[in-house]
Amino acid sequence: MIRLFRVTNFRCLEKAELKLGPRFNLIHGANASGKTSLLEALAYLGRGKSFRGASTSNLTRHGESEFVLFGELEQSHGRNSVGVRNSRAGLEVRIGGENAPGAAALAQSLPLQVIDPEVHNLIAGGPELRRRFLDWIAFHVEHDHLQTWRRFRRALKQRNAALRAKSTEAAIRSWNAEFLILAKELDDCRRRVLELTIDSLQEYGRQLLESELGFEYQRGWSRDKDLELALDEGLEKDQQLGSTQSGPHRADLKVSTDERQARKLVSRGQQKLLASSMILAATETAQSALERPLLLLLDDPAAELDGDSIDRLMSAVAALGCQVVATSLDSETLVFPETPKVFHVEQGAVTVSAQKVSTSGN
Numbered sequence: 583m584i585r586l587f588r589v590t591n592f593r594c595l596e597k598a599e600l601k602l603g604p605r606f607n608l609i610h611g612a613n614a615s616g617k618t619s620l621l622e623a624l625a626y627l628g629r630g631k632s633f634r635g636a637s638t639s640n641l642t643r644h645g646e647s648e649f650v651l652f653g654e655l656e657q658s659h660g661r662n663s664v665g666v667r668n669s670r671a672g673l674e675v676r677i678g679g680e681n682a683p684g685a686a687a688l689a690q691s692l693p694l695q696v697i698d699p700e701v702h703n704l705i706a707g708g709p710e711l712r713r714r715f716l717d718w719i720a721f722h723v724e725h726d727h728l729q730t731w732r733r734f735r736r737a738l739k740q741r742n743a744a745l746r747a748k749s750t751e752a753a754i755r756s757w758n759a760e761f762l763i764l765a766k767e768l769d770d771c772r773r774r775v776l777e778l779t780i781d782s783l784q785e786y787g788r789q790l791l792e793s794e795l796g797f798e799y800q801r802g803w804s805r806d807k808d809l810e811l812a813l814d815e816g817l818e819k820d821q822q823l824g825s826t827q828s829g830p831h832r833a834d835l836k837v838s839t840d841e842r843q844a845r846k847l848v849s850r851g852q853q854k855l856l857a858s859s860m861i862l863a864a865t866e867t868a869q870s871a872l873e874r875p876l877l878l879l880l881d882d883p884a885a886e887l888d889g890d891s892i893d894r895l896m897s898a899v900a901a902l903g904c905q906v907v908a909t910s911l912d913s914e915t916l917v918f919p920e921t922p923k924v925f926h927v928e929q930g931a932v933t934v935s936a937q938k939v940s941t942s943g944n
């Protein structure tokens with residue numbers, strides 16, 4: 583878990599230091615005070631990128647040339663530190679005071695998940711977010727996943743480059759062998775991950791939505807053909823389009839509630855609860871594999887949810903046992919099972935707030 587967090591020149595935050603509580607933390611403040619920026623900075627420290635999809639250059643405070651983030655971590659085997667500096671020279675990552683190779687090293691040091699007002703896109707958006715959802719769990723529970731995924735992406739790129747260069751069929755086919763081996767490894771891995779997570783996914787679905795959730799992994803090519811045949815039969819189309827149309831890069835995770843397709847659920851609130859169930863299940867699965875509490879960032883969790891729904895979400899979050907940092911416009915809306923550490927943010931300046939917060943334990 584992260585105990586001390588320092589941020590310099592990130593978005594509207596000039597300089598801030600937060601001594602975070604081990605369990606629950608609440609950051610409150612008016613609109614545009616810098617709440618999401620603080621969570622985004624924390625998430626950047628564990629991912630090397632923004633969860634708002636912003637390019638790194640937009641994250642540096644206007645008029646400055648670099649931002650710096652630093653965290654002191656408490657881990658079962660002792661203390662560690664992570665630091666990130668982004669300047670014109672690029673991104674520098676340091677773990678335990680040593681240069682580290684980048685985002686994967688950050689994700690291993692500070693594994694985290696985010697529930698923010700855009701979380702419903704996990705249901706309403708395209709398949710890429712759902713593939714990433716499965717791959718995030720895989721990254722934390724299976725040692726080889728990252729390596730396999732990178733090698734697959736390279737093979738795919740090379741095959742696509744051959745397609746675009748209008749290479750001969752033999753040249754295109756020469757990429758198939760590697761592509762097929764890695765595709766199978768990725769596909770098998772995602773299936774194992776879904777099997778590992780499914781009970782938890784369904785349990786959170788019952789808790790948050792009182793619904794039976796269904797999850798069907800679609801592997802990215804026809805159900806009744808093996809991939810080799812699909813590549814052969816699809817060659818002409820691949821050549822026309824200049825990219826490979828079959829493979830695990832086209833996979834999806836179909837989600838249904840009470841046997842209806844979840845994407846067609848009209849209510850935004852339900853989509854948010856459903857997506858949150860998925861995030862909590864992923865967090866729980868990774869947490870038990872890693873045997874340490876993860877960091878869960880909740881940006882304005884109350885948005886779009888009625889009183890009962892937000893209470894259900896917060897109870898499920900509390901039971902998960904992770905370290906939580908949540909934001910809210912005020913200090914009353916979110917109810918925690920025990921007193922959180924409370925911070926107030928105003929125009930990018932953070933202070934520890936002495937304000938009383940009600941808890942469900944009261």
Ligand SMILES: Nc1ncnc2c1ncn2[C@@H]1O[C@H](COP(=O)(O)OP(=O)(O)OP(=O)(O)O)[C@@H](O)[C@H]1O
Nearest residue numbers: 593594613614615616617618619640641642643644
């Ligand atoms: N690179 C930047 N440099 C300086 N200020 C920035 C930068 N990027 C964003 N801002 C400003 O930071 C302020 C805080 O934004 P942020 O999204 O953190 O607010 P918030 O407290 O989450 O607000 P809300 O309650 O509306 O969600 C905004 O006024 C925004 O314009």
Ligand SMILES: [Mg+2]
Nearest residue numbers: 617618619882
């Ligand atoms: Mg915000």
